[in-house]
Amino acid sequence: MDLRAWCAGLCAGMIGLAGCGGTSGEGQSSGSPGASGSDGAGGQGQGDDIFGQGGDPLGLGSGGADSGGTGTDGPNSSGCEHIDIVFALDNSQSMSEEQESMREVVFPAFAEALLQMDGIKDFRAGVLDACPRPANFHTRGAAGECSFQSGKPWMESSSTEITREFQCAADLYGDDVECSGDSDDEQPASAAAAALEPPFSTGENAGFLRDDALLVVVAITDEDEQPVPRQQPQAIHDRLVAAKGDAKNVVFLGIGGKTDCQGAYGSADEAENMQRLVDTFASDGRGFFWDLCEGRLENGLTNALTAIEEACTEFVPIPR
Template sequence: MDLRAWCAALCAATVGLVGCGGDSGTSNTGGSPTGSNSGGGQEGGPFGQGGSDFGEGVGSGSGSGSPTGGAGGNGANRKGCEHVDVVFALDNSSSMDEEKASMRDVVFPAFAQALLNIDGILDFRAAVLDACPLPANFHTRGAAGECSFQSGKAWMESTSTDLTREFQCVADLYADDVQCTGDSDDEQPASAVAAALEPPFSTEENAGFVRNDALLVVVAITDEDEQPIPRQRPQQIHDRLVAVKGDAKNVVFLGIAGKRECAGAYGDAEEADAMQELVNSFAADGRGFFWDLCEGHLEDGLTNAFAAIEEACVEFEPTVN
């Protein structure tokens, strides 16, 4: 079962869920600068079918062999990733309510299952923050209160028995500590992730999140554009994220924004030129993927991004401090 089919099943079981279904364009028009497409047309898809949200599936793979090349074992000389660190940065403007609802209630549970069904991946951790880098600490509470992650950390672990609830809690973003003015300085999700993974946040509030032996996956979502303050070129943001892992091939970047100005499935979106340029800077290494909000179907965007994640896992080489 591919990601879109999984999401459809969850949608059918969820009454009144925002962001499910609808005629919002075909799944392949979001466009991949990598030239890859691992969507529903891929034999087998990234999903197995399990009895629980995060249990072991009865099948996985892309129909073209093991995405990690069968790599196993431990140590710095092993090639292939067994661990994934994922950071979600969500624009918290009111115009993003439908996108956040879709991510929170449908897309993330499916994304989590798909990650664990990639051959060779043993676990992942996931952190969430908004699109304001002031502060750039990972969120541990949502609008309704503390999320009480089972990990006891500032992030969620795939071993949690309550992972869906944890993500649903934290993705209902808490914003009372935000120091941005709201005058476009809260529209910089990729910059916020970079700040979160750099000192002082990487050595204080978010300390311990990044693992040497884990692939880093960044998911940045906005219905406007990446607008870093102070102003930075997309290549500079790319370089900041790559510096976290030391090699561009150890970072996968998924940018979700408007390919053009539109009134799309999730409401209005602006043309996101900077976000597209940032994605293209990662696409040069086969690690960038852009999904057009105008087309809707966020589940399709994440399905297609799995091609980049699987390729990155094949080539990943753990580092040792």
């Protein structure tokens, strides 16, 4: 099926600032579940309104994005046209079903939807496993080299084979990891942070981050974020923000178990640390959690598009 038609059917009305209908918001919230009220910060993420904020899916009120001068057409000339995405995927054996969904369904729809967003000209995407040693973006999959058209260790949306490239990289190659496999290989958010810091940001991953691009981090695990050495979620938040200079220039989507469960993709442990990490971004409206127990990873990412679009209207490049 043509991806444009597929995504249009999945997210009818989503792009162009309208929310997906039905019950697609049930597994998603701004802030972790239980942080404030029963369903996350402000009790968001239930029912037909994705973020639980009434008829306006962005919660902008009557002023909207165009009345305050913060969008791409405003007097301050803020806003973003480019997006840099880091996908960090738990590579443990129990994640095979989630990885297959990401490769075959989720990323093709997400990539197509990003390019349909108003004002977005392009995106680039790097893929990691959940071990930060090393935190180089994957340029090969289990079957061999991915041969990105970009000629870089990341994919560019201009590639005519972007779906094939992601499917290759997301078929994670793990023979070079230095983690022991004793839970230290299940720290996707920490791996994403390491990828954007020296020595990796000045080595293999050099040039990935653009000053005029919004940073989007997607971290997924069926256990929990388990940093080695131990770090508090706030410390991981600060590392990711440091890469962009301002918390409003980062969108973080954490995907894990809301509770211990036997869900759509098999068993999942409660991702307590991941949910706490989401909370650190939620105060700026930039953190979102998707319950892996609910399944439907495609809904988790397409729901996040609304947050990405809002973040782009407020994006202001940080002078270097």
